[in-house]
Amino acid sequence: EDTDFTLPKETSIFDIKEAFNNPKLQNIHVEEGNTTFASYEGAVYNADKTQLQLVPPGKTTLIVYGDAAISDIAFANVDTSKLTIIAKAGSPAAAYAKMYHINLREEPEISPQGGEYENTQQITITAHSDKAKIYYTIDGKDPTRESTLYTGPFTIDSDTTIKAIAIEDGQADSAIVTQKYTIKKPTEVTEAPSISPAGGEYKEAQQVTITGKSKQAKIYYTTDGTDPTDKSTPYTVPFTIDSNTTIKAIAIEEGKEKSAIVSQEYKIMIPAPVEVTEAPSISPAGGEYKEA
Numbered sequence: 001e002d003t004d005f006t007l008p009k010e011t012s013i014f015d016i017k018e019a020f021n022n023p024k025l026q027n028i029h030v031e032e033g034n035t036t037f038a039s040y041e042g043a044v045y046n047a048d049k050t051q052l053q054l055v056p057p058g059k060t061t062l063i064v065y066g067d068a069a070i071s072d073i074a075f076a077n078v079d080t081s082k083l084t085i086i087a088k089a090g091s092p093a094a095a096y097a098k099m100y101h102i103n104l105r106e107e108p109e110i111s112p113q114g115g116e117y118e119n120t121q122q123i124t125i126t127a128h129s130d131k132a133k134i135y136y137t138i139d140g141k142d143p144t145r146e147s148t149l150y151t152g153p154f155t156i157d158s159d160t161t162i163k164a165i166a167i168e169d170g171q172a173d174s175a176i177v178t179q180k181y182t183i184k185k186p187t188e189v190t191e192a193p194s195i196s197p198a199g200g201e202y203k204e205a206q207q208v209t210i211t212g213k214s215k216q217a218k219i220y221y222t223t224d225g226t227d228p229t230d231k232s233t234p235y236t237v238p239f240t241i242d243s244n245t246t247i248k249a250i251a252i253e254e255g256k257e258k259s260a261i262v263s264q265e266y267k268i269m270i271p272a273p274v275e276v277t278e279a280p281s282i283s284p285a286g287g288e289y290k291e292a
Contacts, residue, residue: 003058007044009033021077025056040065043074052093061086061172064093084172089128107174108134108166114179120157121181125150127166132174136164142176158183192259193219193235193251199264205242206266210235212251217259221249227261243268 003024007014009031014020020028027042037053038045041063044054051069055062057077064087075083080102087093089106097104106128112121127134134150135143140161150164160181166174191213197206212219219235220228225246235249245266251259 003027004029005056006031007034007037007039012036020054020056022057024058026058026060028054028056055083060084063175064088064091067091068093070096086172086175088175088177103171105166105168105172105174107177108132108164110162110164110177110179114162114181116182116184118184118186120155121183122153122155123162124153125162125164129166129168132166132168132171134164134166136162138162156181156183157185187257188255189257190214190217190251190253190259192262193217193249195247195249195262195264199247199266201267201269203269203271205240205268205270207238207240208247209238210247210249214251214253217251217253219249219251221247223247241266241268242270
């Protein structure tokens with residue numbers, strides 16, 4: 001008698017007790033194209049794998065898909081005293097195993113759950129047996145006994161895929177549990193430059209200096225009051241203004257967001273030169289004379 005059987009794609013209904021009573025049958029595969037059933041790890045599910053429908057009679061280790069429910073006749077032909085169920089902690093399969101005293105190997109739990117986060121996350125992995133050892137990876141590879149042994153919480157600060165497995169001597173290994181994390185760090189912003197002297201009223205021309213806070217940042221500025229961009233005049237050396245001027249500047253650094261725009265307004269009030277009337281001349285020159 002065969003240990004494997006393939007359910008044809010045309011099959012949409014069958015008598016479980018009559019069709020699958022071979023005690024040596026360990027794996028049932030569903031042919032591609034079947035729209036009623038699906039298979040996972042040698043067991044039969046409904047098409048979207050939300051319900052476990054049939055476990056082969058000869059199966060001794062059953063890995064259950066996700067949070068699949070358990071049909072009333074899933075274990076009809078199985079000697080559950082010889083079966084180990086490997087299931088997600090808290091799943092219907094785990095609850096079923098506990099209710100009917102079937103040997104259970106719950107997969108470890110990784111917390112927090114995977115998803116998008118805006119800062120560093122502390123990762124905790126919990127086994128559901130004090131005797132189990134947890135091995136994990138952070139590179140997306142399946143963990144084995146040669147992988148990193150979990151000893152306590154650890155932190156991640158970048159996109160990471162964590163996989164973990166619980167292994168206990170004399171027991172079937174747990175299913176591998178996976179959590180994917182996307183760490184969206186806030187983009188660093190370039191510090192704004194400073195413009196000196198401070199804006200205000202001046203009675204003479206002013207030399208303006210713009211200073212960046214980072215040597216890697218490039219400074220761009222305008223003198224007509226418009227907002228600067230990376231297409232504006234690049235600042236290289238101090239420059240002089242001798243009329244009313246509004247200076248705006250921005251710092252841009254590769255890999256960072258551009259800085260806030262800083263602005264200074266100057267009023268240059270140089271006094272107009274005073275025109276002096278020329279003094280008249282008197283002749284003859286003053287002195288001693290002996291006649292009028």
